[in-house]
Each structure stands twice: as structure tokens, then as C-alpha cells.
Amino acid sequence: MAELEAGTTTGARRARPLSPHLQVYKxxxxxxxxxxxxxTGMVLYFGILLIAWWLIAAxxxxxxxxxxxxxxxxxxxxxxxxxYTWALLHHTLGGVRHLIWDTIHGFEPAxxxxxxxxxxxxxxxxxxxxxxxGYLAMGGPR
Amino acid sequence: xxxxxxxxPMRRVRGLGAGHSGTGEFWHQRVxxxxxxxLTFALxxxxxxxxxxxxxxxxxxxxxxLIAIIMLLxxxxxxxxxxxxMQEIIIDYVHEDKLKLVSLMANTFFAFAVAFxxxxxxxxxxxxx
Numbered sequence: 001m002a003e004l005e006a007g008t009t010t011g012a013r014r015a016r017p018l019s020p021h022l023q024v025y026k027x028x029x030x031x032x033x034x035x036x037x038x039x040t041g042m043v044l045y046f047g048i049l050l051i052a053w054w055l056i057a058a059x060x061x062x063x064x065x066x067x068x069x070x071x072x073x074x075x076x077x078x079x080x081x082x083x084y085t086w087a088l089l090h091h092t093l094g095g096v097r098h099l100i101w102d103t104i105h106g107f108e109p110a111x112x113x114x115x116x117x118x119x120x121x122x123x124x125x126x127x128x129x130x131x132x133x134g135y136l137a138m139g140g141p142r
Numbered sequence: 143x144x145x146x147x148x149x150x151p152m153r154r155v156r157g158l159g160a161g162h163s164g165t166g167e168f169w170h171q172r173v174x175x176x177x178x179x180x181l182t183f184a185l186x187x188x189x190x191x192x193x194x195x196x197x198x199x200x201x202x203x204x205x206x207x208l209i210a211i212i213m214l215l216x217x218x219x220x221x222x223x224x225x226x227x228m229q230e231i232i233i234d235y236v237h238e239d240k241l242k243l244v245s246l247m248a249n250t251f252f253a254f255a256v257a258f259x260x261x262x263x264x265x266x267x268x269x270x271x
Contacts, residue, residue, distance in 0.1 A: 042231065045224045045252075048217075051185075052256050055213070055263035058204055059270065062197040092182050095175045102172065130186055138194045 029116040036120070037094035040087040047084045085130055090123035167226050174223035181216040188212065205267035213264050221257035225249060 025031060057068035071077045097115045100106045106115050188209060192200050203209055228249045236242045 038231065041224070041227050044220075045228055048220055048224065048256055051217070052260045052263070055204070055217075055260050055267070058197070058200050059263035059266040065197040065200065088182060092179060095178065099172070099175065130190070134190050134193055137190050 029120075030112050033094065033097075033116040033119050036090060037098070040091040040094070043083070043087040044091055047087060050080070050084055082127070082131065086123060086127040089126045089130070090119065093119045093122045093126075167229070171223065171226045174219050174226070177215070177219050178223060181212065181219055184212045185216055201267055204264070205269075207268070210264050210268045214261055217257055217260040217264070221253045221260075225253035228253075 054068060057064040072081055097106070097119055100115065106112065188204075192203060195203070204213065229246060232242060232245045232249060236245050
């Protein structure tokens with residue numbers, strides 16, 4: 001009987017050890033960029049609605065398209081577009097980093113740090129470059 | 143005399159079984175991410191070149207074969223990529239069975255709706271009146 005009880009408690013009922021979760025790790029750039037990749041992915045998941053709205057508005061007619069253009073020209077619209085641009089570029093660069101890792105390269109400490117830094121510096125500077133080009137394409141300073 | 147235990151944990155694991163799709167989605171996520179690099183670059187070029195143009199000009203350019211094909215590839219590629227990605231996130235964070243099933247289903251509905259609605263718009267710009 002005692003043996004039977006002991007047998008049952010050694011099974012599934014004993015509390016299983018848990019692996020440490022996010023909060024025990026030191027905030028490092030690679031850790032933050034890993035989080036950014038997932039968060040920007042989620043932002044882009046809903047952000048693609050902007051692309052869908054743009055295409056549907058263009059297909060619907062001049063009024064729908066004018067309304068879309070007006071929404072995007074407001075301050076909130078511009079902020080949303082700026083955020084979408086950054087998220088798209090950041091997720092793209094983060095994806096390139098993951099593709100490099102898939103080839104089993106870039107795992108040395110200095111390489112990881114360099115890749116993480118390149119992801120954030122690259123995405124911020126490319127976003128600014130894209131917006132400057134867009135601004136100039138609109139006719140520049142008026 | 144106690145019999146030696148011959149059963150391994152594998153026996154219990156087999157009861158639930160694997161997902162039977164193996165690494166298929168892992169690979170598809172890589173394929174769509176590689177395809178996404180030139181398509182994203184193309185999207186920026188297209189959007190910037192359309193900035194400030196009239197509706198008629200936008201319709202004509204978006205409906206032209208090359209641009210329409212690129213936009214269709216972008217939408218379909220990204221819809222599949224984001225479907226896999228969101229499924230991964232749901233599986234990671236949603237542990238309650240019913241909520242998980244509903245979330246996975248909603249993810250599929252959303253990805254299909256975005257892809258088909260956008261594809262319809264592009265095709266209408268190309269062929270439609």
C-alpha cells in the first residue's frame with residue numbers, strides 16, 4: 001500500500017520544475033531586439049489593414065480614395081504610417097538577422113551584439129531615409 | 143518481486159501524438175521571409191512613386207500588369223507569413239483550449255479575409271470598371 005502511494009506521487013502529481021521565464025534575464029540588446037521582432041510582427045499583422053484599405057479605396061473610387069488620403073494626412077495618420085514604416089523595416093532587418101542565424105553564422109558574442117545593433121540602427125535610419133525620399137517625392141518643402 | 147519498468151516516457155507521448163506537419167511551417171516561414179525582402183522593397187518604391195498623384199493616375203499605375211503582379215505577390219506572401227507567425231504566437235501564449243481554438247480559427251479567417259479582399263481590389267484595378 002505504501003509502495004503504491006509512493007508510486008503515484010512520483011508520477012504526474014509532483015510539482016514539476018519550471019524553467020526561468022523572461023524576468024530573470026538581464027536586459028540585453030539581443031534580448032530586446034528579439035522582443036521587438038515579435039512585437040513588430042504583431043503590429044504588421046494588423047498594419048496590413050492599411051495596405052488593404054489603400055487598395056480597396058483605390059478600387060472603390062475617387063471619394064473613398066480621397067477619404068483614405070485625408071485620414072493618412074492627419075497627424076494621427078502620419079504617426080500610424082511612420083510607425084508602420086519603422087515596424088516593416090525593423091521586422092525585415094530582424095528577419096535578415098534570423099536568416100543569417102539559420103545558416104549557423106553570427107552566434108559569437110560580438111557578432112550577436114553587432115547584428116542586434118545593426119537591426120535597430122538600420123531600421124531607424126532607413127525609416128528616416130524612406131520618409132525624406134517620400135517627402136521629396138511629394139514636392140519637397142512647400 | 144517488482145517487475146523492472148520497461149516502459150519509456152515515449153509511450154505516454156505517443157498517446158497525444160505529433161502535429162503531423164513536422165517542420166513544414168518552419169520552412170514556409172523562411173521561404174516567405176526571403177520572398178518578403180524584395181517585395182517589401184518594391185512596396186516602398188511603389189508607394190513613394192504614387193505619393194501625391196491623382197486617383198486616376200493611382201488606379202492606372204496600380205492596375206498595370208507589373209505593379210499589380212508585385213502587389214498580389216506581396217499580399218499573398220505576407221498573408222501566409224503573418225498567418226504562420228500569429229499561429230506561433232497563439233500557441234506560445236494561449237493555453238486555454240477553447241480560447242486557443244477560437245484564436246487559431248480567427249487567425250485563419252483574418253489572413254484569408256485580408257488576402258482575398260486585397261487581391262480582389264488589385265484585380266478590379268487591373269480588369270474592372
